[in-house]
Amino acid sequence: MKPNIPVTDKKRIVIIGAGFAGLEIAQRLSKKDFQVVLIDRNNYHQFQPLFYQVAMAGLEPSSISFPLRKIFQSCKNVHIRVTDVHRILPDGKTIETGLGAITFDELVIATGADTNYYGMKEIEERAIPMKSVGEALALRNRILQNFEDAVSAETALEREALMNVVVVGGGPTGVELSGTLAEMKRFILPKDYPDLNFDAMHIYLVEGGGEVLDAMSDEASAKAREYLDQLGVTVVANQQVNGFDGQRVTTKDGLKLPTKNLVWAAGIRACPIGGFSEEKLGRGGRLKVNAFNQVEGYETVYALGDVAIMSGDEKYPNGHPQLAQAAIQQAKQLAKNIIRKQKGEAYEPFQYRDLGTMATVGRNLAVVDLTFWKFQGFFAWLVWMFVHLMSIVGVKNRLMVFINWVWNYITYDQSLRLIIKPKPLPAGISETENQVDLEKVQ
Amino acid sequence: MKPNIPVTDKKRIVIIGAGFAGLEIAQRLSKKDFQVVLIDRNNYHQFQPLFYQVAMAGLEPSSISFPLRKIFQSCKNVHIRVTDVHRILPDGKTIETGLGAITFDELVIATGADTNYYGMKEIEERAIPMKSVGEALALRNRILQNFEDAVSAETALEREALMNVVVVGGGPTGVELSGTLAEMKRFILPKDYPDLNFDAMHIYLVEGGGEVLDAMSDEASAKAREYLDQLGVTVVANQQVNGFDGQRVTTKDGLKLPTKNLVWAAGIRACPIGGFSEEKLGRGGRLKVNAFNQVEGYETVYALGDVAIMSGDEKYPNGHPQLAQAAIQQAKQLAKNIIRKQKGEAYEPFQYRDLGTMATVGRNLAVVDLTFWKFQGFFAWLVWMFVHLMSIVGVKNRLMVFINWVWNYITYDQSLRLIIKPKPLPAGISETENQVDLEKVQ
Structure with missing residues (x-):
């Protein structure tokens, strides 16, 4: 295999990752005079804030995922490649991917963050x-x-x-899931499983700190706990x-919780990318960047969103919060700066605007923190739904999510309780063998 | 593990398979004074006629699948077990399942049919x-x-x-897929992949006989071919x-078609169930049944639909066609007969009513054969859609399919082009290991 990216006289901007930051900057640069190469492991953008509803059978994966090729159908200057990135050679202006080497003029790293197990192998293997x-x-x-x-x-204990x-982590994901x-x-399980006694079912939300949603206001935390x-x-x-x-899940203080289901939402770690020395990495494995999102020491290598930690913002000495809004704002500013550079203008530094945070706990129950107004309950829940619905990519996805929400609200049901798995590909021509075949050809 | 089915004084009717036949009879008997045990490998009923739309990214699997537990939520006398059936011991009135042995008073086998590769291992492994x-x-x-x-x-040949x-089999599935x-x-792929030359893409429909849809009228076959x-x-x-x-796909006559995608829709074979002697099996591995759907030689073991071959119907010396309508009609009759038996009345023989057949080829293109009227084109396509929409289980599924169809029709799009796979379960507590653990306990 080879990347097959046409060589043009346009400046080539390679973007790794099609999450909130990568997609935002790709869309902005696609309308300008650049060649944009967008690389992701998947052929779709995923809307992370609603993962928990997929897990809880309320939404289909396709309602909160959007094919990248569809987004850029009319952009001839955008080249999408679905592959892994193994290593970055910032000095050689090259990245090594599953399809081979790809060179860049400017590189944007927007690989996001993955789950952090804090080195606990036993949990990583089973959670x-x-x-x-x-x-x-x-x-x-x-x-x-x-x-x-x-x-x-066979036994009550087993049952x-x-x-x-057991859900570990009292952030929005943990709260929303539990x-x-x-x-x-x-509302649902006792009807589906009349033979089971649901008094025996326990849902534990384990939090290392003293309260849930500790990144939000005390008011929001207290209310969420109450809900x-x-x-x-x-x-x-x-x-x-x-x-x-x-x-059995165990805690440091010796608590033992019997369960076969451990959901780990207790921390994230920037997605590791090979090719940078240790000193480029800050807290949580994030790449150190300046106010222009340039990775320390490089002119044409940028990092955005969860994978970046920006120095110089006094209000955020540990970097900006790893949220969609920070990622999107950085992407917008960097797009502007890359366009300014093209015109020979100077970079503008990034400034974070905290638009507020919110989380939902259940039917009619949510908490919202805006800068000057904090509120909870039914209205907060409506606001939460509206903001999330409007943030989803694609009119049809929005429609599908809306219909599902209305349906589930009225029927008290999560209707997608299907254990469907794509059948494994036939052995003879599995993806891996495809790759092996091609390697032989090379 | 053990089946944990309560022992009651009701007659226990075990149904294997929740396809068209199994679901129909389970629903009818669930309202009567029986204990119904419904066993399927999956926790949902699948609507086979629209599989091809799932494969072509037009529908989500969940729109044409329906959770069994939801269907029987209000029926306390129905017990659903999601497991495999290994063997039937008809004389011992017992079946052996993945959960252990289950006894029955009456047994209904509705396991359907699976793909028939006619012994060609090479194709089975890769198609x-x-x-x-x-x-x-x-x-x-x-x-x-x-x-x-x-x-x-890397090369044009590879591309x-x-x-x-290559789609093999000119029946409805093959025609609809191709x-x-x-x-x-x-309409879609050239927009998604502007770098590829679609003149180089070929879609072959290979048929062993002389025409496509050969089970339908000559008029329908000819028109489908034209479409x-x-x-x-x-x-x-x-x-x-x-x-x-x-x-490369090869044919007996030496034709060679270069492809990595071989779709096999060229034949079906009744799903094998252990426990019956060879003489009980007819053509295509189907269980020989009499006009009451009783498996030859057994009073209380029945087979329905694709897995059964009924003798005695002069119009169908090779058994009834392996279609949803035959399966559903047999299920209805058998439900009646089991209820009649309960009342001490005599069985009524099954009589097949051919309601007609239909297939769709594309936008506005379908063929319909009714007994006294054969028609093709736009109106046939509307009829096809209406009949299929109304046959889907569940109001919400019907709504979702309808919205998807309208959307795809207007936009000329199949919008679900996502390669989404559930992440494999963590090694530590995979399903297999669960089972192993439990076996150790036993």
């Missing part, structure tokens, strides 16, 4: 993370399968472990999970 | 079948991935093999495929 739509689907399949297994369990769910699970336990209690989630605060043998 | 929603999804992923690979191909598709592919080639020609499908008639090395 289910929530950082891709494929992982969300795996969680859905796992939980549904475990309920099927619970029906056929309890199959039904219990809240939705509690609602499923109340979770109300829904029947057992919030376990000030406990650090340190082990999971597949049957 | 993509179309007999489950998981297989349809695998075909979608494969074709999309192959287009991505074509972008990065052509990745883009070409027709839709031809439309995608015309396929019009759409740009290369129909290869009177050729029998006998080899596929992953790069």
Whole structure:
């Protein structure tokens, strides 16, 4: 295989990652006089804030994913390549990918962040993370399968472990997941599994700190906690999970929670990219960048969003929060700067505008923090839905999400409770063998 | 694991398979005074006639699948078990399943049919079948991935093999698939892949006989052939495929078609179930049944639909056609008979009513054969859509399919072009290991 990117007299801008930051800058630069190469592992953009609804059978993956090639159908100067990036050679202005080497004039690294297990191998091997739509689907399949297994369990202990769910991490994902699970336990699961006793099912939300949603206001944290209690989630605060043998989750303080389902939403780590020396990396593995998003020491290599840590913003000494809004704002500013550079103008430094944060806990229950106004409850929930609906790429996806939400709201149902897996590809011409074949040809 | 089915004083009717026949009879018996045990490998019912639209990225699997537990939510006398059936011991009134042995008073076998490769191992290993929603999804992923690979191909030959598709079997599935592919080639793919030359892409429909849709009227066959020609499908008639090395499909007459995509829709074979002697099996591995759907020699073991071959119907000496309508009609009659038996009344023999057949080739193009009226074209296409829409289980699924159809029709788009796979379950607690653990316990 080879990248097959045509050589033109346009400046080539290579963008790695089609998350919020990568997609935003690709769209902005695609309308200008550049050759844009957009590289992602998947052929689609994923809308992370709704992964939990995919995991909870409320939405289809396709409703919150959007094919990259469709977005750039009318842009002849954009070249999409679905592959992995192995290593960056910033001095050689080249990246090494699964398709071979690709050279660049300017490189934008927007690889985002992945789950952080803080070195705990035992948990990494057995927990289910929530950082891709494929992982969300795996969680859905796992939980549904475990309920099927619970029906056929031999002992009460076995049954309890199959039904219990432990969610680790009291951030938005953890809160949203455990809240939705509690609602499923109340409204749906007892109808689907009349043979099971749902008093035996426990949903634990384990948080290392003292409160949930600790990045939000005290008001929001307290209210979210109240909502979770109300829904029947057992919030376990000030406990650090340190082990999971597949049957039992343990904490540092010796707590033991019987479960076969451990969802890990307790931390993220910038996605590692080979090719940079240790000193370029800051806290959480993020690439150190200046106010123009340039990676320290390089003129034409930039990093954006979750994978970048910007120095110089006094209000954010540890870098900007790893949220969609920071990623998108940086992408917008960098697009402007790359266009300014083309015109011979000077770069403008990035300035972060905190637009507020929000999280939902369940039906009619959400918390919203804006700079000058904090509110919770039904109106917050409406605002949460509106903002998320409007942020989804594609009119049809928006329509599908809307219909699903209305449907699920009215029927108290999450209707996509199907354990569907694509059949593995036939052995003879699996993707791997395709690659091997081609390597032989090379 | 154990089946955990409560022992009651009701007559226990075990149904294997939740396809058209199994679901129909389970629904009818669920309202009567029986204990119904419904066993399927999946936790959902699949609507086979639209698999090809899932494969062609026009519909989501969830729109044509319906969770079994949801269908029977209000039926306390129905027990669903998601597992495989290994063997039937008809004399012992027991079946052996992945969950252990389950006894029955009456047994209904409705396991349907699977792909028939006629003993050609090479093809079985490499071709993509179309007999489950998981297989349809695998075909979608494969074709999309192959287009991505074509972008990065090294040689024109390699590129052509990745883009070409060979569909074997001129029945409804083969016709519908190749027709839709031809439309995608015309309306969608060139926009998604501006770098590829679509003149190099060929869609072959290979049929062993002389015409496509040979189970339908000559009028329908001829018109379908005309439509396929019009759409740009290369129909290869009177050729029998006998080899596929992953790069090239060969036929008995020495034809060679370069492709990496072989879709096998050339035949079906009744799903094998252990426990019956060879003499109980008829043509295509189907269980021989009498006019009451009783398996030869057994009073309380029945077979329905694709897996059954009924003797005694003069118009159908080789058994009824393996279609949804035959399966559903048999299920209805058997439900009646089981209820009659309960009341001490005599069985009524099954009588097949041919309601007609239909197939669609593309936008506005379909063929319909009714007993006294055969018609083709736009009106046939509307009828096809209406009949299929109304046959789908669940109001929401119907709504979703309808929206997708309208959307795709207006935009000339199949919008679900995403290669999404659930991430494999973590090694530590995979399903297999779950099972191993439990076996150790036993």
